Amino acid sequence: MSEPKSGAAKGVIGQRLPLVDARKKTTGEAVYTDDIRLPNTLVGKILRSPHAHARIKGIDTSRALALPGVAAVVTGAENRANFGVLPISKDETALAVDKVIFVGDQVAAVAAEDEEIALEALGLIQVDYEVYPAFLQPEDSLKDVADPAHKIHARTVGETNVHKQVDQHFGDVDAALKDARIVRRGHFEFGSVTHAFTEPHCVIARYDTDGKLTLWSATQVPHYVHRALVEVTGLPMHAIRVIKPMVGGAFGGKSDPFPHEMAAALLSMKSGRPVKILFDREEVFLSHHGRHPTKTDIAVALDRDGKISGLDLKVLIDGGAWGSFGVVTTYYNGVLSAGPYDVSNFRYSGKRVYTNKPPCGAMRGHGAVNSRFAFEVLLDEIAEELGEDPCELRLKNFLPEYTTTINEFRITSNGIAEGMLRAMERSGWKEKYRQLPPGRGIGAACGFYISGSALPIHWSKLPQSTVHLKIDMDGGVTVHAGTADIGQGSDTMLAQCVAQVLGLPMSRLRVYTADSDMDPVDLGSYSSRVTFMAGNAARRAAEQIRTELIEAASRLTGYPAEGFVLEDELVVYTPLPRIRMSYMEALTEALADRGALIARGSYQSPPMGGKFKGAAAGLSPTYSFQSYISEVTVDEETGFVKVEKVWAAHDCGRALNPIAVEGQVEGSIHMGLGQLLSEQFRYHDGNVLNPNLLDYKTLSAKEMPEVECILIESGDPEGPFGAKECGEGPLLPILPSVANAIHDAVGVRIRRLPVTPEDILQGIQKNRMERSDVAAKIRVA
Amino acid sequence: MLLPRFELHRPSSVDEALTIAARHAGDCDFIAGGTDLLQNYKNRLNPRGHVVSLLGIDALQELSPTRIGALTTLARIEESETMRRELPILVEAASKVASPLVRQTATLGGNLLVETRCYYFNQSEFWRRSKGYCLKAEGDVCLVVPQKETCYAAFSGDMAPALMALGASARLKSLDGERIVKLTEFYEGDGIKRYVLRPGELVQGVELPPSATSLRGAYRKLRLRDTFDYPELGLAVTLGMEGEKIRELHVCAAAMETVPLCFDDLTGSLHGQPLSDSLIQLLGERIVKRVKPVKNTALSPNYRRKMVMVYLRRMLEQLATAGN
Amino acid sequence: MKNREILELEVNGHRRQTAARPYDVLLDVLRDGLDLTGTKRGCDMGTCGCCTVLMDGKPVLSCLTLAGQCEGKAITTIEGLKDGAHLHPLQKCFADAGGSQCGFCTPGFLMTCTALLEKNQEPSDGEIREAISGNMCRCTGYVKIIEAIQQSAEVLRARKAGNEGQADV
Secondary structure: OOOOOOOOOOOOOOOOOOOOOHHHHHHOOOOEHHHOOOOOOEEEEEEEOOOOOEEEEEEEOHHHHHOOOEEEEEEHHHOOOOEOOOHHHOOEOOOOOOEEOOOOOEEEEEEEOOHHHHHHHHHHOEEEEEEOOOOOOHHHHHOOOOOHHHOOOOOOOOOOOEEEEEEEEEOOHHHHHHHOOEEEEEEEEEOOEOOOOOOOOEEEEEEOOOOOEEEEEOOOOHHHHHHHHHHHHOOOHHHEEEEOOEOOOOOOOOOOOOHHHHHHHHHHHHHOOOEEEEOOHHHHHHOOOEEOOEEEEEEEEEOOOOOEEEEEEEEEEEOOOOOOOHHHHHHHHHHOOOOOEOOOOEEEEEEEEOOOOOOEOOOOOOOOHHHHHHHHHHHHHHHHHHOOOHHHHHHHHEOOOOEEOOOOOEEOOOOHHHHHHHHHHHHOHHHHOOOOOOOEEEEEEEEEEEOOOOOOOOOOOOOOEEEEEEEOOOOOEEEEEOOOOOOOOHHHHHHHHHHHHHOOOHHHEEEEEOEOOOOOOOOOOOOOOHHHHHHHHHHHHHHHHHHHHHHHHHHHHOOOHHHEEEEOOEEEEOOOOOOEEEHHHHHHHHHOOOOOEEEEEEEOOOOOOOOOOOOOOOOOOOEEEEEEEEEEEEOOOOOOEEEEEEEEEEEOOOOOOHHHHHHHHHHHHHHHHHHHHOOOOOEEOOEEOOOOOOOOOOOOOOOOOEEEEEEEOOOOOOOHHHOOOOOOHHHOOHHHHHHHHHHHHHOOOOOEEOOOHHHHHHHHHHHHHHHHHHHHHHHHO | OOOOOOEEEOOOOHHHHHHHHHHOOOOEEEEOOOOOHHHHHHOOOOOOOEEEEOOOOOOOOOEEOOEEEOOOEHHHHHHOHHHHHHOHHHHHHHOOOOOHHHHHHOEHHHHHOOOOEOOOOOOOHHHHHHOOOEOOEEOOOOOOOOOOOOOOOEOOOOHHHHHHHOOOEEEEEEOOEEEEEEHHHHEOOOOOOOEOOOOOOEEEEEEOOHHHHHOEEEEEEEOOOOOOOOOOEEEEEEEEEEOOEEEEEEEEEEOOOOOOEEOHHHHHHHOOOEOOHHHHHHHHHHHHHHOOOOOOOOOOHHHHHHHHHHHHHHHHHHHHHHOO | OOOOEEEEEEEOOEEEEEEEOOOOEHHHHHHHHOOOOOOOOOOOOOOOOOOEEEEOOEEEEHHHOEHHHOOOOEEEOHHHOOEOOEOOHHHHHHHHHOOOOOOOOHHHHHHHHHHHHHHOOOOOHHHHHHHOOOOOOOOOOOHHHHHHHHHHHHHHHHHHHHHHHHHHO
16 A cells, blocks of 8 residues: 655645535525524513613513513613623623613513514503713713713713723834834724624523523624623523524624623523524614724834834724723724834824714724724835835835734744735736726735734633543544634634544534533634634644554554554554554544543643733734735726725635635625725714615625635644634735725825725815816926 | 514406505505515505505516516516617616516516615614604604705616606506506605505506617616615616717606606707717706705715716717717 | 414425415515525515525515415425435535535525526626625625536536436437
8 A cells, every 4th residue: 555655735634625514504404593493482572772872760661561472571670780791891781771872772671472572562661761962973982071970881081981091102103203214194084884794693592490591692702601691690600501503604793792692591581481582684783893983093104224113003992882892992903003014113092982872892803904904004105105116115024923023922923925925926016006007006905913812801720722522432523612613614623623633534523512511611703713722722632532542553553652643544553554453443442441532622822922001912822914915996987996806815824724714815805895995884873874784885796806815824833733813814904905006096095984986086086186286387387 | 574564465457456455545555576665664664554466467567668567577677688679778777776686576666666765764663763753754854854844765766767768658557547647747746755646556567659769778877886775876868869960868867866857858959969078068067957866875965966977978978889 | 363374385396384474574484484494584674685585496585575475486495405315516516615604695695596507507707796696695705605606507517418418328
């Protein structure tokens, strides 16, 4: 039998594999929360606030309760327990207590025999409000309130509605600005965008006769829901089980524990029956937790050596009604902006305010997108002013690999320069930049992103990820983890990591995740942590099983364990390859007298980072890097932008499954283009004007450009098989690369997102007028 | 999302449908494809207690260059080779309505009568209640133009301007009999009462003059996405040339106001003149001056008006060369 | 409720009876009455296309279709797309090419694409984009969906050529 040449790729890592659950998703077999039917289930519905800010003077639920078919009604008066995703800002309750703080705030919840009765019951609840002035503009929330009752939350900075303030300064930015060869400044404004996943939120709570609460929910982080349920229900943690069924997209929008999840639990505990709450699309919009709108003032300095010597950032962040992840957001708007460049002086001042609008939270590229845009656009302007190539300017300023940034991030693998060079080559950058015909343009931008947060939000010595494996005499491997597959393919990733170590085909793997009774705790699917952290945990668990199988083979053959490898369902002694046995033979021996093989692997980030206040924010065991080039056509008479093609270089360390990595890049491009060109929450006072998928405009298949993914495999030394994140970083550079391409096409700079065709047209017309002014002056001269 | 309660009637003839409608006059809607009506019902926008399905009626399905039944789906118009050859403007307009899935069931009749659009009207009951309701549904103040007592919701059908520009008429029928109304006279009023249809009267379809096929026509639609969206401007232009001179020219627009607009009073005087750049410019300026969109859709009124000029010029240039 | 009546529908080749209200849409009857939960509720307003089913071979939005208007029509849902245990080429290609990530929009896309490929087995890129422009996907950016459709068309063409070849023999 011939042996593979040494170094040839074996196994499932790096293969273009379908997701383990992909086929079930194509047949209707995949079960999402709303597809679950439990016997005797009640329909839960939520009464929401019609006011942006008001005191609840009284709620009368008696008429609703008297309606035949109504099983339970709950209000905030019955449960005042606070919860929230971050331990430092637990400012949410299951239902509004004493006051409502945005249009859509949950006021009461009803469980009834069917939807019609539940809706009728909502109409019978009488709420008496005293309307308060609403804080709708972030600037208004900076001021001291006239009446302390008008503070949106009790815990703020002084008598203002400022939720969090961050000030950081590294080096001497003022000196850098003063000594610079060139300084560019800009004021940028970013609209409010949301995840717009296709599956609306849905939850089922079942409080059973044994006093055990089970909650099925479309969530990214079952563990945080679990923790919040403890606080709200008062039940011990072990009496609560949280299960995440299939989730129809999340993108950060299902990463908070939500009040409707709490309300479902309370309704079930009150009625003693299962309760399902399914949101309609408007409710999804009102609960959105999407990207924070920001107003960003930025200055970038370049010194005489062409190095970025200063970055000065000031950001006002509109948080909406709750804290959510907002403290993290406030840091991320600053700390994730300087990299991927070696910036020698950096200052950041960020303020996040509460306003009486639907809450903002984490969304793909959390906290990094808007500042990244501003920085990348200014870099383009600097290059233009100096007559330099913006890609060359970037190449001169990239962070090297294995270094430490000015704010003490530990940088390990870094393939950004390779990505930039390859994107330039593939796109024909040198032949196109500033040389395309009018109305056509090309632009570049870069980015970097965390691959999991090194410090968990709940301080604890527990690992950040743990994976359990079990192999019994059937030879199948079951993988158990608390990770949440939300469509990104984390179940597939876990199976691949285990299959690779054990030399098994994917068909032997069965993945059971996101069930708090069956699986070990994992901190969930956010901050792009799962591949790196849970992937490492899975690999480590599998390595233990591998050792046991090899020891069994060694026992059976009498050859030393050191020489055995597992591949292709065989255990082979490499010095004498004819000494081999099947995986099943080795397994049978390993199981003898003791039963199933079980193993546990875990991951905990190594210690890192500085000692200053806020040093932990943005720390990650590794970072992904992006270099994008985009080409556009702009209709100079209508201002419409068509993005023709994107060359997207992304350093993911190692593409464990290139199909999945490309899918993340392509999806990120779609989402980022929406924020740039068409998506935004529109408001009339505190009301969202477009809480539906028709008027909130995500781009269709017709607007989506061609995408060429250029996967850079820098091989991270600590990543599982060298891998790092690919779910969020790829969103960052698409917005500024297209904005820079628009400038190349028609000479218009973008300062406000989304940019409308009208904005671009106005820019074109302004340029024309300025040009004709210049021409007129020349003629006069 | 649950619909409000209603009784569903399924007549098999037009007369039966009209009889049911007359019996429940004032509390009755006709439904064909349902893509517009059911959205509005889900939002509790003026629902009725009785809904009469027209889908069991075999008539009203005709599709020819001179007659199109109200129940003809937009997809059928879009896919019809005859229509593509004879009246491509209608194929163009039909193919730009909403999305291909909507067009499978959406009908010509439905598009002619499509509910007007406004940010303050097309909302859930929860939303509207929280704003104290709008003039068009339950309220007594317009939230877009608060000092006025008329509704400014935009007419958002794509078929009407194209059909108007071809000189089409609506065929109406009630228990009182049939009547034929030019589409240019069919639409009138504000965003609430937007056409001359009487209670219990049914649009059976449209008829087109045989001469319509001699006109070159084009329909263009302004919207952020090339699918899903209602028009921010829907411009239909038909042109007949005699040598170098204009024999006939019609320009009609959707989404500028509460009803589709026809600018025959501006184009009529141009017949007999050569189609020049300056003529197009002048006509465009006059139309732009005339239209008065308000701020109740995604793109600004100013921009939408500006685009009238751009679209008009592009379309006329295209039509002028199309004949050569 | 008293106002429910027995509705008879032909779904996936079988005549099915269920109690429905006159104001129930097809989506609700499929999911709640017939337990066919593969058809998804995304926006419930006719925009997202997640609820697409075939009616007499045409893709329609089940959230905006009255169940009471469906009698006598042949309805196919995602559960009816497989041929026994065999996946339809579209199903296989969507799974294998990465055309499905979270999977929530997938049933709707598959129904739309089934109708497309019935009509046109050589769709251009533009025709594919047009055909799926009533279905929203938030995960894939449509790139791999389009690839999957092209691959399926190829499979179907090859299959057809094979069948025709056999018929000749």
